[in-house]
Amino acid sequence: MSDKSQKHYLFASDFDRTLSFNDSGYVLSELLGIPTEEFERKAAGMARLNLVQQGAELAYLLLHDPEFHSRVRREHLYEVGKRIRLKENIELLNEILDHGIDGYHFDFYVLSAAPVEVIQSALEGIIPVDHIYGTQFRFTASGEIETIDRATAGYGKVAVLDELQTTLQIGPDQIIYVGDGSSDIHVMLHVNVRDGFTIAVSETKDVTQIAKRTVLSANSLAILxxxxxxxxxxxxxxxxxxxxxxxxxxxxxxxxxxxxxxxxPAKREWSQAAGAD
Known part of the structure; x- marks a missing residue:
């Protein structure tokens, strides 16, 4: 039973470039021997055409792009997680949020469009698997990706956040969300409009203009x-x-x-002013 004297919050964080320095898609491309420029080109093309929700580009490629779909198996996703370079002190951050601040308890959850296998592998022994929400694939017996069961991207993050709020029985003003880029815009706007608290961890204009605070550091403890x-x-x-x-x-x-x-330059205005003189 939780201590009723404590103030209880949900602390939700993105994964790629928020808790890590890498993007899962780039690391997977390197593992497969696919030039990262090629992944970037394909992902950017989908973003321009609005083919997928922001952040779900990798999931779409894994399911529909022949070069990725034919070569990626479940074990590759776990291997990518082991190659991800994490920011410093995530485990300590989790401990402090859990019981390190007198009178406060923060439940730490990870919400990301990255494949859940990648995140679980990267954060093994740091964040419990039931506190990690990523894109969920269905696999064949041979480990090939068959379909997507759930993508935690765009409004998908909003849906998960609302579910967690209901489960934890907290108010919308007791939600903190941390993210780094355009894939976090929908969920940050959702949190802000309901009096929650949003933190950006990059200087990307799309997100810094929305987040209530911005923190730049290689150490995850800076989020505190x-x-x-x-x-x-x-x-x-x-x-x-x-x-x-x-x-x-x-x-x-x-x-x-x-x-x-x-x-x-306001050329027309300047020329008119010069003519008036």
Whole structure:
């Protein structure tokens, strides 16, 4: 039974380039000997044509592209997971979210369009398998991909998030979502409009313009900073002390507000002004 005095939150995170430095599609391409440029070209083409929901490009290729479909077996997906380079201290992040902040408990779930086998393999021993939601394939007896049972991409992430909210019996304002790119836009908008909290971990304009906070670091523990500030209500000195209690010094902590501008010459207006003179 959970402690009713604790404040209970859902902490949901994307996987590719959020908890990792790699994109699963690139790592799989390298494993198969397919140039990463070829994967990038095919994925970009599908994105332009809106053939799939944002983030599900790899799943579509695995099911429909002859070059990928004919060569990929389930064991390849597990091998990709072992080759993924994870960000630092994900296991410690999970422990702190679970019981490291007095008065708070955060259930850590991973929601990603990447194949679930890749994520489970990469996070083995770190995140429980029942806390990982990725694209689920159905395989033949020989391990060949037969069909997709569920894709956790675009609005698919929203559906999973809503299911978890119901299961955990928490309010929409008790949801935190962390992501890095365009595949996270739908779910971030969904969280924001219901007073949840969103964190971007990249400088991609599509997501930083939507996320309530942006954190850039190679260490996954950095995600805690906006949570400790906004959710828990701590000031900087206490946050520094908290990190030091786990053996980490915050060497650099720069807050920068970024304005994205595109300027073009107003030729007609300038010529009219010159003529008036």
């Amino acid at each position: 900073v906006p949570i400790l500030e906004k959710i828990v209500g701590w000031e900087r000195p206490r946050i520094r002390e908290f990190f030091e209690s786990y053996g980490f010094l915050i060497q650099g902590w720069d807050k920068v507000r970024t304005d994205w501008l595109t300027l073009r």
